Amino acid sequence: MSLMDVARGAYVRSPEVVRRSLAPLVSLVPTGLKFGGNYRRWRERIARAAADPAYAATEHLAALRAIVGRAHALSPFYRELIERALGSGFDATTFELADLQRLPILRKEELRQAGEAALTVPRAEADRGDTSGSNGERPFTFYLDKDRSAREMAFVYDNWSRIGFTEKTGKVVLRGFGLHPKGTSISQWEPALRELRLSVFPMTHDDVRTYVELIDRYELEYLYGYPSAIELMCRHMCRIGRVPRRPLKGILPISEPLYAHQRRIIAAVFGDVPIANFYGLSEKVLFAREINSDGFYQFDPLYGRAELVDDDGRPITETGREGRLVGTGFTGRSMPFLRYDTEDRATLVELPNAVNGQRLTVERLTPRRKPDFLVSADGNRVVTIDFTPENPRYFEGIEEYQFYQDRPGYSTIRYIPTADGGEADALRVASGLTQRTHGKIVFAIEQVDRLAGGRAGKRAFIDQRLDISKY
Structure with a gap:
């Protein structure tokens, strides 16, 4: 693990007061040193894989075997899962791409229940991450490598370099x-x-x-x-x-x-x-570049294995069919994600194969987390994708929640409390969000037995009854 890789990530994620004091010194560090040797090596690998499909396919299989082998060797949760599916004599060195489909698809709830048993390192050696719990779902806690910054930026900057950045x-x-x-x-x-x-x-x-x-x-x-x-x-x-x-x-x-x-x-x-558009996940499982203005996305074979499956978990092989996006990440070692249900959907354009370097290509990629707006008292839209803090403790005492709005400047938090939660927890959240909007939106609360659902039973993060086109 490179000290510079960890330091750069720590700087980016540090509080503002810390960054402000360190910024003059960090700005003097040469660009090459600031990004580090690990970053340069990943940029070279990504470029070579783009030019050489055979190399990409070989590295893809090697990375898959490495992460499955690591999960089996170091994670009690994954060891039991893998041996139940593939037998107690499992050998990662002989694992093939087709064998991956013998493993079950994992949802957030199963990984939430697994807890630290899904990790391959002690918890203190990883960084905690949380999804924000959009669409009324509970936040999901996961763990990331402390030295991930250089790897992540290599993929992002490679994508941005297409337009001169x-x-x-x-x-x-x-x-x-x-x-x-x-x-x-x-x-x-x-x-x-x-x-x-x-x-x-x-x-x-x-x-x-x-x-x-x-x-x-x-x-x-x-x-x-x-x-x-x-x-x-x-x-x-x-x-x-x-x-x-x-x-x-x-x-x-x-x-x-x-x-x-x-x-x-x-x-x-x-x-x-x-x-230069791209697709990624907070959990660092998959990375895809938009490859044309028609909205086609191609998944990077060095970053992870992307699959499309139907609602019953069967592989989608027919071009033009929509399915669920399932990912196996290669770059995260602390908490492996094997056949992780991203909850996103896409339509098949081309399956991964040896000729295209094991790159899945899709269109109409629809993330689970869609942009939503609230409207403030002065008629301005409020961007809400980063509206609520990602710390799950912020919503302590609340099992599920949804914002409802039918007039500008006011919103109701409809919520279902946890077994030990109640009105005081919801009032605390409402008061905090009113302050967060500088009083431009006043939040009230309403306890409900269930939240409003839409097509296929999915709940919107915001039940918006205003005509958003007017604001």
Whole structure:
């Protein structure tokens, strides 16, 4: 494990006050050293795999055997699962791609129940991660490698390099709900990473005027963030008639699907700017690049094994059929994910095979976590993908929840309490979120027996009854 790999990740994830004190020193570190040798080696491997399908296929199988072997050797949960499916004489060195389908598909609930038995290292040697529990589900806790930063950035920067972005390039960042809990700061310059961080709430006309001035001041040419936040910024730019002086060279979307109407408004504001879109998961299981403007995504064979299955778990082999996306991650060693149900869906374009370097290609990739909006009292949209803290303790006492809105500036948290939870827990959350929106949305609570569901029984994160097109 490289010390630089761990240090870089620790810096990125450290509190603002720590980053502020270290930023001047970190900014002086040469770019090559800042990213490290592990990052360069992964970039070389990714480039070679892109040029040589035979190499990609060989490395794909070797990585699969390595992660399955590690899971069997070091995780009590996976050892029992693998031996139940493949026998007590299991030998990872003879494991083949077809053998993977003999293992069961794992959902969050099964991994939640497994707990630390799913880990291959002591808990203290890994970083904790949490999904935010969107769509009314409970948050899911998982564990990641402390030195993952270099590997992750190698795949991301390789994708961004397609439109000219490099390790030395600065960018505008539109992610995160707010940069200051009391709303006293809506922007932040991060010199060590060359990032201009802009709050996505509040995002008024005046805010966007300020943002354009800051973009001009730092002469930034790449825009990175949630598509819903980028769309909102573009709408404001249209209304105030302001755009940055320097033409943008690229858009770097994250975390949400990029819809056709969002591409249109980006083009209307910034022109025919290239977009380097990709698909990833907080759990670091799969990574896919958007390979054309038709929305085709191709999964990286060095990152993981992607499968499409039907609702009964059977492999989808017919082009044009939709299925569930199942992933086996290769890059995360602390907590392996073998045949993990991502809960996302996609339509088959091409199956992985030796000729294409074991790259699954899909279209109409639909993440489980869709962008949603609430509307504030002043009629502004509030981007909610990063609305609630990812720390599951924030929702202690609440089993499931959903936001309901039928008038601007007000929202009701409909919730189901845990066995030992109750009204006080819901009121604590409501009060915290009202503060988080700087009072622009007032939250009330309502205890319910069940939450409103939609097609196929899925619950929306927000039961939005306003006509969002009016805001």
